[in-house]
Amino acid sequence: MDYFLDEQQKTIRDLARKIAEERILPVRAELDEKEEFPWDIVKDLADADMFRVFVPEEYEGLNGGCLELCLVVEELSRVCSGVAVTYAASALGCMILMEYGTDEQKQKFLPDIAAGKKLSAFAITEPTAGSDASNIKTTAEKVEGGYLLNGTKQFITNGGEAEIYTVIALTDKTRGARGASAIIVEKDTPGFTFGKKEKKLGIRASATRELVFKNCLVPEENLLGKPGLGFIQAMRLFDRSRPGIGAQAVGLAQGALEAATDYARERVQFNQPLITIPVVQNMLADMAIQVEAARALVYAAARYVDSGAKNVTEESAMAKVFASDAAMKVTVDAVQICGGSGYMRDYPVEKMMRDAKILQIYEGTNQILRNAIAINLRKRKARTA
Amino acid sequence: MNIVVCLKQVPGTTEVKIDPQTNTLIRQGIENIINPFDTYAIEEGVRLKEKDGGKVTVITMGPSQAEAALRESISLGIDEAILLCDNAFRGADTWATAFTLSCAVKKLQQYDLIICGRQTIDGDTGQVGPELAEMLDIPFIAYVGQIEEIKDGYLRVRRMVEEGHEILETTLPAVITVAKEINVPRLPSLRGIMKSKSAKIDTWGIRELGVEESMVGLPGSSTQVIKIFFPQRVHQAEMLEGNPEKQVDTLIDRLKSAGLC
Ligand SMILES: Cc1cc2nc3c(=O)[nH]c(=O)nc-3n(C[C@H](O)[C@H](O)[C@H](O)COP(=O)(O)OP(=O)(O)OC[C@H]3O[C@@H](n4cnc5c(N)ncnc54)[C@H](O)[C@@H]3O)c2cc1C
Ligand SMILES: Cc1cc2nc3c(=O)[nH]c(=O)nc-3n(C[C@H](O)[C@H](O)[C@H](O)COP(=O)(O)OP(=O)(O)OC[C@H]3O[C@@H](n4cnc5c(N)ncnc54)[C@H](O)[C@@H]3O)c2cc1C
Numbered sequence: 001m002d003y004f005l006d007e008q009q010k011t012i013r014d015l016a017r018k019i020a021e022e023r024i025l026p027v028r029a030e031l032d033e034k035e036e037f038p039w040d041i042v043k044d045l046a047d048a049d050m051f052r053v054f055v056p057e058e059y060e061g062l063n064g065g066c067l068e069l070c071l072v073v074e075e076l077s078r079v080c081s082g083v084a085v086t087y088a089a090s091a092l093g094c095m096i097l098m099e100y101g102t103d104e105q106k107q108k109f110l111p112d113i114a115a116g117k118k119l120s121a122f123a124i125t126e127p128t129a130g131s132d133a134s135n136i137k138t139t140a141e142k143v144e145g146g147y148l149l150n151g152t153k154q155f156i157t158n159g160g161e162a163e164i165y166t167v168i169a170l171t172d173k174t175r176g177a178r179g180a181s182a183i184i185v186e187k188d189t190p191g192f193t194f195g196k197k198e199k200k201l202g203i204r205a206s207a208t209r210e211l212v213f214k215n216c217l218v219p220e221e222n223l224l225g226k227p228g229l230g231f232i233q234a235m236r237l238f239d240r241s242r243p244g245i246g247a248q249a250v251g252l253a254q255g256a257l258e259a260a261t262d263y264a265r266e267r268v269q270f271n272q273p274l275i276t277i278p279v280v281q282n283m284l285a286d287m288a289i290q291v292e293a294a295r296a297l298v299y300a301a302a303r304y305v306d307s308g309a310k311n312v313t314e315e316s317a318m319a320k321v322f323a324s325d326a327a328m329k330v331t332v333d334a335v336q337i338c339g340g341s342g343y344m345r346d347y348p349v350e351k352m353m354r355d356a357k358i359l360q361i362y363e364g365t366n367q368i369l370r371n372a373i374a375i376n377l378r379k380r381k382a383r384t385a
Numbered sequence: 386m387n388i389v390v391c392l393k394q395v396p397g398t399t400e401v402k403i404d405p406q407t408n409t410l411i412r413q414g415i416e417n418i419i420n421p422f423d424t425y426a427i428e429e430g431v432r433l434k435e436k437d438g439g440k441v442t443v444i445t446m447g448p449s450q451a452e453a454a455l456r457e458s459i460s461l462g463i464d465e466a467i468l469l470c471d472n473a474f475r476g477a478d479t480w481a482t483a484f485t486l487s488c489a490v491k492k493l494q495q496y497d498l499i500i501c502g503r504q505t506i507d508g509d510t511g512q513v514g515p516e517l518a519e520m521l522d523i524p525f526i527a528y529v530g531q532i533e534e535i536k537d538g539y540l541r542v543r544r545m546v547e548e549g550h551e552i553l554e555t556t557l558p559a560v561i562t563v564a565k566e567i568n569v570p571r572l573p574s575l576r577g578i579m580k581s582k583s584a585k586i587d588t589w590g591i592r593e594l595g596v597e598e599s600m601v602g603l604p605g606s607s608t609q610v611i612k613i614f615f616p617q618r619v620h621q622a623e624m625l626e627g628n629p630e631k632q633v634d635t636l637i638d639r640l641k642s643a644g645l646c
Contacts, residue, residue: 011578019572049575062575 001292003299005071012053012068016075019044020083028080031205032351037161038083038205045087046116054091056098059110065306066240070247070298077251078258081355082205084251086119088244089157089206093120095241096166096182096233100225109164109184121158123211124168124234126151131368133168134177134231138213140169146220147171147183149213152195155362159209160194163187167211168234171227180230184222191216202354239313240305242320242363246298249323249359253291256327256334256352260284263338263347280337287330294323314376317369324359324366331356386439386535387495388430390463391486391517392423394447394454395507403613419454422502424461425563428570430500431462433535439497440464444489446474446482452586459581460573471590476603478610479508483516485601488594490521498540499560503528511562518560526553530566 005013023044031038045051054069055061062068069091077084094113097105112118129135138151149169156165165185172179185192195210225233261284264275274280301319305312331353335342342349360366397418402411419427430441443458445451446469455466469489477485490496499521504511511527518525530550531543541554545564573581591598598604625632640646 008579012575015573015575015578022572044572047574048572049577052575 001296003295008062008064009068009071012064013071013075015048016050016072017078019048019050020075020079024076024079024083028083028205028348029345029351031080031082033204033345035199035204037207038086039161041083042086042116042119050087051090051116052114055094055110055114056106059106060114061110065302066243067299067302067306070243070302073244074247074251074254074295074298077248078255079251080205081248081252081352081359082203084248085157085203085358086161086206088241088248089121090119090162091244092122092237092241093158093162093164093166095122095237096224097184099236100182100229100233105184105221105224113164118163119158119161120164120166121156121162122166122237123153123156123159125153125155127154131365133234134180136168136170136177136180138167138169139173140167140171140181140183140218142171143217145217147218147223149183149185149191149216149218151213153211153213155198155208156211157206157208157362159207159211160197161207165211166224167213168230169213171223171230175228177231178228180234181227182224182230182233183218184224185213185216185218189216189218201357202351203358204354238363239311239316242316242369243298243302243305245359245363246294246301246316246319246323249320249327249356250291250295250298252352252356252359253287253294253323253327253330256331256349256356257284257287257291259347259349259352260287260334260337260342263341267339267341274337283333283337287333290326290330294319294326298323314373317364317372320359320363321366321369321373324356327356327359386433386437386497387493388433388439388441389490389493389496389499390423390426390430390441390443390458391499391501391513392427392443392445392454392458393420393502393505393508394418394445394451395420395505401507403615405614417450417453419457420502420505420507422504422506422563422565424570425565425567426500426502427458427461427463428568429532429563431571432568433498433532434462434464437535442467442493444469444486446470446477446485446489455586456581456584457573459584460577461571462577466584466586468586468588469590469594470588471601473591473598474602476606476609477601478606478608479510479512479516480607481601481603481605483513483520484605485594485596486513486517487520488596489589490517492589492594497557498535499558501560501562503562503564514560514562521558521560524555524559526555526559526561528564529561530564532567 024041050072052062053064053072057063073084073088076087113120124133126136128137140147140149167183167185168180170179171181191214193212195212198208264280265273267274298319301315304315334349335353338347338349341347394417397416404411434441441463442465443463444467449470452468455468459466469485501514515525526542526544528545529542530545534541538557540557544551544553545566625635
């Protein structure tokens, strides 16, 4: 399918693919096995200007939007979804800064993120606040000289590795979610430490860790936008970032489809290659349909986000849900087509199947996002009725 | 430091087919790439510049499509690129190639270090580097695996030899050819690719170089590639009969009559 990408978008996609094939492919199994953070690859991505893609030109970026980011994430995920999320999380970590930060704040943090010298991360989830993100307990009390943070964030991608964290915390605990604010916390701020490093089912090259704040004093100028808007900022952020998870799913599913097709061409049973058996052909065809449909929806949602549309909640939720469900199904079927070999770690599809599950969980579980889509359907109907 | 890198665009495969009628390479459908060894030369030039400052210029002699190779080198950090392109350059052997390159280097005037690949994957001779040094009348070191020190007028390198390595010093300017041990070439960057798309590339022909047609291309070559062919493979085997002693005797006879023992 031709998605009518422009020259620059094609250049970005092609270079991301080259990096994925030349630098990530040879080490992906090892990164997964050792649960090792891919610093060498982060450096390759930085040298290739990939972290500049999502940053505005004024801050040494390349001015790309949601679609450009999706193209990079898709290509990386086609080879290793763990690396892809590491990259995507750094974009997520600075999106509130890009949208609500002052010029001074942006000047201070964005050029290093664009250069890939520093990674960033976004932290809202807590032990008591998963799907119910409004139930956060971490506080940021206004004191002399800034905000005093106390609390624990859980399951934070790039935790421990990133230098710049956007943290959602209560600056006014009497007001619940309406008292939440987005605050930048730099690594090595006294009182900010890292807790448990999670051992995961998939995306094992990526780091997922607890952030622990104990009387951590953050300068006042690290507050992003107005106090009390943190929850809304976070919800808006996810509306804009979810096509990126969709792209991660598309890339992963594409990788699994290719691996299964290759295997089906080579594997001979009953004196014929698997790919000549109608049942297998139908499975592969269904996989291909899912991948292409997911890609079309993800690109359309990303373009809608880039158009500057005000409300993109539904569209981006649809892209994330559809693509992640497709990735789950396609990777399970890829293992099935590869049979016993597919179940072995020598083949890439078992990793892909493990990597797929998270896509239905993070940045809003698919159940929660279906709720959101349904609420919008009801609202619209109510308005016209 | 002014560094010059010489690169050649070659077919991106070692399995080129030859047209038996015309005895030329069939280039159709084969993507052209930068000669793999030259990517190490580019990387080393760019690294030296990043470390000590200066400018890296890349030169290639080739048809107009070789411009793509020059643009690619710019995406990898090369500052300036010159295409030596003229109908008169056609059919050049290694001598005429080195001569043309030497004229271009002289025209640049300022050069401290010239870096070539150790050989190409098509012509494969490894002669252009040393010939270029001869024509410029400057020192030459082949198979450099590491540049240990470089400063005004002085270069110390580690040269790869079969049993290990040698440390050599020379004055500058000089020509070196590099081996793949010297570095790991980088991938291009997005900003590099964008810059390369709009970069200005100078094209020089015999007029710009101030040379006669007779000195370059086929007329300036002392070698002509008359025919390129794959040797016919013939499998001939003879089974020796009889008991082991008899087989050995026959074998010795055969070897003697073939003049091999
Ligand atoms: C690997 C990994 C990386 C992550 N990275 C980050 C990060 O970088 N930053 C960050 O802030 N967070 C991160 N998270 C957290 C992630 O966003 C949450 O795990 C996710 O939102 C789900 O929350 P939960 O785990 O508490 O599940 P729960 O909310 O406890 O949900 C459990 C189950 O109940 C269902 N459920 C809950 N409520 C409803 C409802 N109302 N209707 C229907 N079903 C419901 C859910 O769909 C789910 O199936 C990460 C998580 C993981 C696993
Ligand atoms: C199959 C084949 C066989 C050939 N056999 C011979 C032969 O036997 N004798 C002969 O004289 N010629 C021969 N030629 C021609 C020869 O390839 C060309 O003259 C060529 O320009 C230089 O030789 P090379 O490719 O062997 O380069 P090499 O000497 O192997 O190249 C060494 C380095 O010199 C530099 N360099 C080489 N060519 C260029 C260029 N055009 N522009 C810039 N830098 C360059 C590069 O840095 C390269 O890595 C042959 C060509 C082919 C295709």
